[in-house]
Amino acid sequence: MRTLKVALLGCGVVGTEVARIMTTHAADLAARIGAPVELAGVAVRRANRPRPGIPDELVTTDAAELVKRDDIDVVIEVIGGIEPARSLILTAFEQGASVVSANKALLAADGSALHAAAAAAGADLYYEAAVAGAIPLIRPLRESLAGDKVNRVLGIVNGTTNFILDKMDSTGAGYSEALEEATALGYAEADPTADVEGFDAAAKAAILAGIAFHTRVTAADVFREGLTEVTAADIASAKAMNSVVKLLAICERSADGSRVTARVHPAMIPRTHPLANVRGAYNAVFVESEAAGQLMFYGPGAGGAPTASAVLGDLVAVCRNKLAGSTGPGESAYAQLTVSPMDGVVTRYHVSLDVADKAGVLAQVATVFAEHGVSIDTVRQQGREGDASLVVVTHRATDAALSATVSALRSLDNVRGVASIMRVEGE
């Protein structure tokens, strides 16, 4: 029984846990795979850091050399980012190794090229850890629902922003204050851009949409709005509607089935919606499909050990495939649906306007909505010496219709400003 050799690229938050579990649970992994697996090398950036539990002789700063070794069966890439991860993975495939990655940024940017390289090499590319940490989501979508037609994927896939929004909701804090706390507690990185601007969630949305709809979707196809513009007033306004604000990733098939959209943006959802109760760093994703109906998956969306659990599940799978001389399902993009821009997306909107406190303003505003075919569900008006705020919640309308409405509103003399526009979901 030959030993399978694993090269670990990256030994940070996730990699350290991968190495630890590979060592402490070696016997179980061997039994489940059908052969022992051995850590053959660990590539890092900084040579002289302590790496508890990892034999010094395994550590190298030359990742390129490690993946070029011809005795490596599986490469686990947990470095992150586009380069050198991309080149290292391509080299791994050239060497015939299979790859397990947690790298959502890379997969969302260039997944198809990687899949093609894997297929050409007869190797596997697995990446359960790239979306929603420990939560099995890629495999259920790619395999369990392979006989069904997925119509919608909707969820909270970024723990950092969820933590920040939670804080704003529970304390009334503004965005900056909540971000500061998240950073202090280690929930946000020093440079939080990828999280707070929605890049991380958009990458995950692209990966999910691609698998769910059997269509190539990249991060560039995903409409993206972060939460840096969400104000304490928005949160308060959501509260007044018995709603909360969450950063959602939404992948949808159009009603006629021919087009799909993927988007990431803050949205108000009713406090009674199951996603409203997803707290802190947890993630939860709903999947709606034709036959199965509505499924929900919930769990830790990040963290070293949870993410390592997903990586190791993939490791077992690709090792089994190696031993069997087979590969798992590769990219499935046969449906080639059109990925539509945001214009055609239909949803509800919460529009907050600063208006002159005069008779007839509401009628004027209502007329603009009507002229653009956007029907109003509720209006709340609050007077404040001379000017007032008007909160309009619409019925379902296209993004294009709403945008046109907002442009027209801005040109009204009595509208001093559009304080915020937020989508309303989950009803």
Place this chain on the structure above:
Amino acid sequence: MRTLKVALLGCGVVGTEVARIMTTHAADLAARIGAPVELAGVAVRRANRPRPGIPDELVTTDAAELVKRDDIDVVIEVIGGIEPARSLILTAFEQGASVVSANKALLAADGSALHAAAAAAGADLYYEAAVAGAIPLIRPLRESLAGDKVNRVLGIVNGTTNFILDKMDSTGAGYSEALEEATALGYAEADPTADVEGFDAAAKAAILAGIAFHTRVTAADVFREGLTEVTAADIASAKAMNSVVKLLAICERSADGSRVTARVHPAMIPRTHPLANVRGAYNAVFVESEAAGQLMFYGPGAGGAPTASAVLGDLVAVCRNKLAGSTGPGESAYAQLTVSPMDGVVTRYHVSLDVADKAGVLAQVATVFAEHGVSIDTVRQQGREGDASLVVVTHRATDAALSATVSALRSLDNVRGVASIMRVEGE
């Protein structure tokens, strides 16, 4: 590109939907599998029923002959029950066909023999639909968590009993009345034994425990208590504690890791627990593992289309494996942990006693609990002319200690009867 031929055994609630989706979604299935799949025969019991959408010439009442055909690649067994399902599946393997089944009863009774036959034949045995309908659970446990150590699986896996308990909770109805309504609405079968006595849930618990703990577990290993003894008073008592009663399936690893238990019984859980909000025919299962932490899976636990979704996901997988000349993961029972009886299980209890309304009774009762090492959390006493009821909620204790306590209580003169004992979970 050869066409894969599928024999469908059974065309009832589930089979009809399987056939329908195979027909209406043939092109998608072909694209995902990499080859067309064709319904080659449909075995039923009654010859002359209308089978809309299924060509007459495919229908046969001779299932045995159908599975003996040498051109069948995959057999889908959705007849249910032990025989003839078991023999038909074994014949299918002898013929080299792979099998997809939704048959929890059979898999829990004799899964190992079926797995062995599949392995001997180099064929696949998949059964995602056997547990929790459409919810991907077998695959996540067997594959996504293959690199992790599962410690606990806890969930609601039977929709019929969940519907009945829901009714009792919302209307105050007794068990018989709620069952009648469930039957009238089609949520319970004419003979509800398998559901209400917990056999169905116990079969699922056996399957889940086997996969989660890499150990052979059969239905006979599962402690089973149905809900026929649950009274309106129990439900009311749960309400008073801000709890609800649910029929839970619980599979646990002992603290030292060497033993496992599987059990199905009604239990009180706090109304704030996520499982408390699982309504009607929905199922939800928590999986706790060492690295991943706590995951939850939620969705429709039964029904023709949802169950067919799971069957078809398996169909795609076994067809892909066939084309690749490989097989998916088979039985994994290497851990061979001891499956312990109920005695050692540690949980909390809600004990309701009818006692004489005399001074000193509470002290007497409390002494009995203390003598058996069962520590009391709360006591509620309600007087009723001459006699009274005493509701004791304990801290965590073994089943053996609780049983001994109850025996001793029964022998007290002042204890007129033990009205009910129910486990308290989810805290």
